[in-house]
Amino acid sequence: MSSFSEPVIAPRIGTGRGLRRLLHPVTPGLWLSVAILIVVILWAVAPGLWTGYNPVEGQSGNQLQSPSAAHWLGTDELGRDQLARLIHGARYSLSGALTAVGVGLLVGTLIGLVAGATGGRTDTVIMRLVDVLLAIPSLLLALSFIIILGFGHIQAAIAVGITSIAAFARLARSEVVSVRRREYVEAAFGSGGTFLGVVWRHVLPNSLNSVLAYAAVQFGWAILQISTLGFLGYGAPPPTPEWGLMIAEGRNYMTTSWWLTIFPGLFVIVVVLAANRVGRALRRN
Amino acid sequence: MNKPIAAVYAGLSQDVPVLSVRGLSVAYDGRETVHDVSFDIGRGEVVALVGESGSGKSTTAQAIIGLLPENGRLTAGRIVLNGEDISVWKGRRLDTIRGTVVSLVPQDPGSSLNPLRTIGSQLTEIWRLHGHRDTAAIRQEAVELLGHVGLSHPELRFGQYPHELSGGMKQRVLIAIALALKPALIIADEPTSALDVTVQKRILDLIDKLRVENGTSVLLVTHDLAVAGDRADRIVVLKGGAIQEADVSSRVLGYPASAYTRQLLADIPSRTHFAPRPAIPRAAAPIIEVRNLVQDFDAAGGPFRAVDDVSFSVLEGTTHALVGESGSGKTTTARAVAGLSKPTRGQVFVNGRDITALRGEPLRQFRREVQLVYQNPFASLDPRQTVGEIIAEPLRNFGRPDRAERHARVLAALEQVQLAPELAERRPAALSGGQRQRVAIARALILSPRLLVLDEAVSALDVTVQAQILRLLDGLQRDLKLTYLFVSHDLSVVRGIADTVTVMQSGKAVETGEVQDVFEHGRAEYTRALIRSIPGGRYLER
Numbered sequence: 001m002s003s004f005s006e007p008v009i010a011p012r013i014g015t016g017r018g019l020r021r022l023l024h025p026v027t028p029g030l031w032l033s034v035a036i037l038i039v040v041i042l043w044a045v046a047p048g049l050w051t052g053y054n055p056v057e058g059q060s061g062n063q064l065q066s067p068s069a070a071h072w073l074g075t076d077e078l079g080r081d082q083l084a085r086l087i088h089g090a091r092y093s094l095s096g097a098l099t100a101v102g103v104g105l106l107v108g109t110l111i112g113l114v115a116g117a118t119g120g121r122t123d124t125v126i127m128r129l130v131d132v133l134l135a136i137p138s139l140l141l142a143l144s145f146i147i148i149l150g151f152g153h154i155q156a157a158i159a160v161g162i163t164s165i166a167a168f169a170r171l172a173r174s175e176v177v178s179v180r181r182r183e184y185v186e187a188a189f190g191s192g193g194t195f196l197g198v199v200w201r202h203v204l205p206n207s208l209n210s211v212l213a214y215a216a217v218q219f220g221w222a223i224l225q226i227s228t229l230g231f232l233g234y235g236a237p238p239p240t241p242e243w244g245l246m247i248a249e250g251r252n253y254m255t256t257s258w259w260l261t262i263f264p265g266l267f268v269i270v271v272v273l274a275a276n277r278v279g280r281a282l283r284r285n
Numbered sequence: 286m287n288k289p290i291a292a293v294y295a296g297l298s299q300d301v302p303v304l305s306v307r308g309l310s311v312a313y314d315g316r317e318t319v320h321d322v323s324f325d326i327g328r329g330e331v332v333a334l335v336g337e338s339g340s341g342k343s344t345t346a347q348a349i350i351g352l353l354p355e356n357g358r359l360t361a362g363r364i365v366l367n368g369e370d371i372s373v374w375k376g377r378r379l380d381t382i383r384g385t386v387v388s389l390v391p392q393d394p395g396s397s398l399n400p401l402r403t404i405g406s407q408l409t410e411i412w413r414l415h416g417h418r419d420t421a422a423i424r425q426e427a428v429e430l431l432g433h434v435g436l437s438h439p440e441l442r443f444g445q446y447p448h449e450l451s452g453g454m455k456q457r458v459l460i461a462i463a464l465a466l467k468p469a470l471i472i473a474d475e476p477t478s479a480l481d482v483t484v485q486k487r488i489l490d491l492i493d494k495l496r497v498e499n500g501t502s503v504l505l506v507t508h509d510l511a512v513a514g515d516r517a518d519r520i521v522v523l524k525g526g527a528i529q530e531a532d533v534s535s536r537v538l539g540y541p542a543s544a545y546t547r548q549l550l551a552d553i554p555s556r557t558h559f560a561p562r563p564a565i566p567r568a569a570a571p572i573i574e575v576r577n578l579v580q581d582f583d584a585a586g587g588p589f590r591a592v593d594d595v596s597f598s599v600l601e602g603t604t605h606a607l608v609g610e611s612g613s614g615k616t617t618t619a620r621a622v623a624g625l626s627k628p629t630r631g632q633v634f635v636n637g638r639d640i641t642a643l644r645g646e647p648l649r650q651f652r653r654e655v656q657l658v659y660q661n662p663f664a665s666l667d668p669r670q671t672v673g674e675i676i677a678e679p680l681r682n683f684g685r686p687d688r689a690e691r692h693a694r695v696l697a698a699l700e701q702v703q704l705a706p707e708l709a710e711r712r713p714a715a716l717s718g719g720q721r722q723r724v725a726i727a728r729a730l731i732l733s734p735r736l737l738v739l740d741e742a743v744s745a746l747d748v749t750v751q752a753q754i755l756r757l758l759d760g761l762q763r764d765l766k767l768t769y770l771f772v773s774h775d776l777s778v779v780r781g782i783a784d785t786v787t788v789m790q791s792g793k794a795v796e797t798g799e800v801q802d803v804f805e806h807g808r809a810e811y812t813r814a815l816i817r818s819i820p821g822g823r824y825l826e827r
Contacts, residue, residue, distance in 0.1 A: 182664065183659050183661065183664040183665040184664065184665050184666055184667040184668075186625065187657070187659065187665050187666075187725075187728075188667070188678065189625075190623065190625060190652060190656065190657050191652060191656065191678055191679035191682060191728065191729075191732070192649050192650075192652040192653065192679055192682035192683050192732070193678070193682050194649065194682070197682065201667075201678075202667050202669075205669050206667065206668070206669060
């Protein structure tokens with residue numbers, strides 16, 4: 001009944017105010033999270049602006065330096081600046097997460113849409129398969145797909161994306177099923193709409209809201225998964241400055257050079273938390 | 286704005302009023318929506334607050350019981366209840382009088398009870414909240430009260446959950462909760478607008494009876510001047526948050542002082558004047574013929590028969606009404622005619638063709654001939670489309686005329702339903718309920734169908750808007766030679782607009798005939814009960 005007392009005038013919202021509305025209410029923690037993500041995105045886009053050091057080739061005689069004014073986060077066993085490697089590594093984490101979420105979103109929504117819109121036996125069969133997919137631990141599933149797809153950064157991202165398809169499909173289906181029963185969908189069929197036309201014009205756009213919000217939350221999770229695969233050695237090969245791989249490489253020097261594991265680990269934690277915080281805010285609105 | 290208060294109340298009893306509202310103003314987010322409202326309610330008196338949605342009647346009622354939404358604030362005025370000014374009271378202090386001195390019967394019985402708790406536990410809660418501890422005594426009193434408000438098998442109801450009760454029964458439970466501690470004043474906020482007419486009459490009768498027995502005062506909030514006239518001693522007419530008129534009921538209805546009240550009176554469905562309907566053309570061919578229609582639905586306890594052997598026919602260019610209460614099968618029948626559901630048995634001929642056999646592409650082509658307008662224009666329009674896209678959609682489904690032609694036809698359709706062309710760019714959320722229903726009608730008309738199925742198309746609208754839409758439909762029918770199948774629970778609406786009517790009860794057609802005949806010589810007991818339930822009998826001629 002609440003819809004009956006809606007304001008009569010819906011204001012047009014510009015992009016700036018639109019973003020603020022999407023994130024409302026903006027708490028200090030949320031501001032900080034947005035700022036962190038913006039910085040990380042800038043790192044990924046233009047790492048050269050943030051550091052002058054080469055992330056791949058080290059300086060001899062400069063190995064395993066502890067944090068100092070010249071090397072804020074120290075150097076690794078090959079004399080490479082750790083901060084430079086982390087800044088350049090942002091590109092791999094973000095592009096990987098984008099790919100993973102993109103794969104999950106596209107394929108999952110498509111599966112959910114087909115299942116929810118057709119219903120009946122098709123729906124049952126598809127959703128039981130999705131349940132099977134959900135029953136397998138996601139890391140195990142990702143590893144299996146990497147074995148099939150081959151090792152590498154993009155392969156790891158796609159594998160992570162595949163493991164999230166089931167969750168996206170379930171969510172999309174439940175949205176589609178509820179939108180499918182709305183009166184305006186029946187009205188669209190009643191005015192002579194074909195099945196595909198109505199699904200494309202009404203069911204899909206009105207189902208997407210919460211699926212997109214879920215994608216925002218998945219983003220942080222994907223970064224974590226990709227780092228995990230990197231750590232296990234299934235992601236980008238050395239000398240790529242991928243964060244998970246850096247943690248793995250630093251392990252050998254844990255007792256002598258703590259900064260090699262601590263800083264990449266902190267970066268992953270902070271970025272994942274920030275992405276989660278922003279994703280949850282987007283989902284709420 | 287209106288007569289001085291002293292003049293309005295001259296000649297009334299000099300008792301101290303139970304409730305005295307003086308100069309009440311309420312603002313939402315700083316914007317004042319109720320301005321300087323004053324009225325009294327004496328002991329045992331019924332006062333009605335009448336107005337359309339947005340008139341401030343519910344806000345006034347909420348302010349009195351201290352239940353304004355978060356962003357609402359009292360900006361001026363006093364609310365004196367039993368001699369105490371409660372307008373300055375806050376939270377916990379108000380709890381002490383809610384239920385004991387003043388209580389509320391909410392609008393929507395469907396959503397006002399907790400679905401997870403039994404009727405008994407929700408009813409007895411009110412005693413427990415106010416410090417009663419004797420469980421056995423409370424239970425006995427609660428069961429008695431359930432019987433008193435007219436529920437059969439009160440012992441059984443006590444242990445049932447809300448979903449096991451009908452809407453009317455739930456409203457009785459809510460009335461029982463409001464009455465439990467014998468408050469001096471009951472605020473009934475549109476207590477029957479979600480209920481069928483016959484149930485509405487019984488609930489209002491119940492409130493009347495309980496008032497006489499307990500001497501309780503009632504503040505009745507309603508959009509329906511006819512209901513107010515039947516039930517209230519005095520009527521306060523609100524518009525835009527200000528009092529237009531306040532007087533005893535007979536005078537408000539008999540000699541309305543404000544133009545707005547006269548408008549409201551003219552818009553009461555049973556009094557809306559249409560040009561006399563043209564004589565039914567005897568030679569016209571039937572455009573709809575429903576023969577022995579049966580519709581079963583699967584339900585938990587085996588198949589449920591929603592429509593049971595219904596037959597009727599409708600002549601081209603006339604309006605046929607399907608009337609009945611919820612669950613009577615009228616909407617199911619209408620949907621079968623619109624080709625939206627497949628009947629279990631029987632035939633539906635539209636333009637001489639049995640449409641129950643249609644499937645796939647022939648069914649899609651059939652949509653050009655019949656269009657349906659839904660009850661709730663807030664649900665039947667896609668919120669993501671603009672009005673222009675909504676109206677043009679049927680055109681895109683058939684033949685795909687180019688953009689310029691579509692646009693021209695959308696503008697023509699908007700003009701047909703008397704909407705401004707600028708609205709084509711807006712989205713439904715920016716439109717009022719009446720405007721949205723006009724958009725839905727425009728969408729239905731753009732394919733130039735010969736038959737329109739109107740499924741409670743005016744029931745969700747205020748009386749004034751309802752009258753406007755009915756006039757629009759009447760005009761369109763004359764201009765475009767349309768045939769209407771008009772589904773309604775409200776006989777009074779049907780009288781002005783329909784030529785023939787089928788009265789339905791529990792899936793069966795109990796009576797079919799010409800409207801005038803059915804109204805004046807209705808044979809079925811149920812038809813007469815429906816006619817008796819039309820409000821407005823006390824001061825208005827029906």
